Amino acid sequence: MNITDIDWKKRNAENWKQQNLSNTLVDGSRYNSQEFMNKEWQYMWPKVWLLLGREEEVPNPGDYQMEEFGKESFLMIRQDDGSIKSFYxxxxxxxxxxxxxxxxxxxxxxxxxxxxxxxxxxxxIEAQDAEDFPQGNPCDNLTLEEVKTETFAGFIWINMDKNACTLKEWLGPVWEDWEAYEIHKWKRYVAQTVNMPCNWKIxxxxxxxxxxxxxxxxxEKAVTKKRMPSGVDTSYRNTQFDLATEGHNRMIMKAGYGPAGSFEDGGIIEDPLASVMKDWGLNPEKYSGKGFDTREAIQTAKRKLGPERGYTHYKNLRDEQLTDAFHYTLFPNFAVSLWADGFHFLRARPHATDPEKCIFDNWWYSSNPENETSPIRSTVGVHERGKFADFPDAFEHGEKSLGQTIDQDAVVFIFQKFGLRSRGFNGAYFAGQEKRVHRFHQMIESYFEE
Ligand code: FES
Ligand SMILES: [Fe+2]
Structure with a gap:
């Protein structure tokens, strides 16, 4: 039998090439010492591609976006020819x-x-008393210092290294994965930018x-320890972990499973899964006790109803991509939970001077199909369609909730920050399922060796 389109759509993601891990000691000082922070600034940050801006925020010539990154600040400016140039x-x-x-x-x-x-x-183009410069008219000799700029998925990426590889080479297998989703059309619905009192690597x-x-x-109500309330199978045994040669990684968890309620109450499908099912014309009550069937039911419903609602990217997605949780971490400082219809944007930027602080962006982008009427369901909450987050809401950690999940994470960030200061900590003792953390630190150190 020939491989039909449907066979292709049903197939699962192929594993990325295996990576060998060496034994790096991940000690505490890298999270709080000025010395390690300086090394990052000297050897790593000026060499990596950084996701900094969004194309749609600078639609016309002269439109610019300024973004801080540690001690640096960049201007990304739309030019007359439609390209974007970036400058310090x-x-x-x-x-x-x-x-x-x-x-x-x-x-x-x-x-x-x-x-x-x-x-x-x-x-x-203008300097007062231009004739008074012994080295010559500054207008003849000076320009703003430019940095390499490329765009992908609607985002503006910069690299301070003039000899950097292309963004496509840098992103490796992530490029192809993300292209399918038409992320450049997605809109931002949540934008929280928080001063987080811990190192960016935490x-x-x-x-x-x-x-x-x-x-x-x-x-507390999870049926087994392996399920989250959104119906994601979080067991590492059923999770696909991939490390890319380029330093990025991917984690895939099957989702759309329903036994969010306890089995004693019949395996009732709960929110947010229940609402998602209703959005797609499915009755969650019919799936009581049959949670495992919800995944395929949602996939089928999305295939059927998606095109008429304007979900143009569904035709590019495999079945698993319609429901499952695809989590990516792009080296060094950007992570996303990518779903068929939304994108949890998680970015940590180093603080300008303090190794025990960072700026954390907790954003949500959603696909924006023209005939869809259901609200946006993000990990942070439910949002009215079309009500975009035009400007980030900036605040100090603790002033506002970042959504239940990230609030829970932020609590342990602080526990870890204090523990990592101790001379009694002998370095991380990693589980197999923590190999992405281990690799992340190896990647950072690989920059120091060059
Ligand atoms: S014109 Fe003097 S510092 Fe800019
Ligand atoms: Fe978490």
Whole structure:
């Protein structure tokens, strides 16, 4: 029999190539020492692709987005030819920051100090007393310092390394996986940007393992220790873990399983799964005690109803991608939980000076099919369709909830931060299912060796 389209859609993701792990000592000081932070700044951050902006926030020539990254700040500016150029947000006269505006529209950036005017393509076009420079007119000699810029999935990525590989080479197998979802069309519905009182790697470590799910997130009513209330099978035995040669990783958990209620009450399908089923014309009550059947039922319903509701990307997705939890961590600082219809954007940016602080972005993007009327269901809550989060809500950790799951994670971030300061901690003792954490630290150290 020929391989039909349907066979292809049913197949599961192939494993990425196996990686060999060496024995790296993951000690506590890397989470709190200035020395380790300096090493990251010297050897790693200037070499990696960073996801920094969103194309749709700069639709027209002159539109710009400014994004902070540790001690750096970048301007991403749409050019007349439609491309995007990015620059360090710093004046080449005597180093003043050009702007603190998060976004705006400008043909030129006038430095607040001595008024030099930089054009949006980086050229200096005006400097007072230009004849008074023994080295020559600065307008003839200076431009803003540009950084490599590419776009993918609707996001703007930059790399401070002029000799960096292409973004496509950098992303490796992630590129192909993500292309199928048409993420560039997705809209942001949640944008919380939080000052988190811990090192950025504590956050990434957490998103690099699922070993903590039973202890940190398991609700009291879970039927077994292996199920989360959304109906995701979190057992490591049934989870696919993949490490990419490029340093990124992927974790796939089967989802859409229903026994969220206890078996004593008949295996009642609970929220959020129950609401998702209703959205797709399924009656969750009919699936009481038959939770395992919900996965295929949702897949079938999405295949049938998806196209007429405007879910144009479903045709590119395999059945498992319609329901299951695909979690990616992109080296070094970006993690996503990618579902058929939404994308939990989890990014940790290093603090400018303090190794025990970071900036954590807890965002949610959703697909935006034209004929869909059901609300957006994110991991943070339920949102009215079309009510986008145009600007990030920035606050201190603890001031507001980040949603139940991330709140639970943030509690252990702090426990770990304090423990990692101890001279009595001898370095991490990793489980097999924590190999993504181990690899993450090896990747960081591999930059220090170069
Ligand atoms: S520092 Fe910018 S014009 Fe002087
Ligand atoms: Fe977690």
């Amino acid at each position: 947000n710093v004046c080449q006269h005597r180093g003043a920051r050009l702007t603190f505006n998060d976004q705006g529209t400008a043909e030129t950036f006038k430095c607040p100090y001595h008024g030099w005017k930089w054009r949006k393509d980086g050229k200096l 956050v990434l470590d957490n998103f690099n393992e699922s070993y903590h799910l039973n202890t940190v997130h398991a609700p």
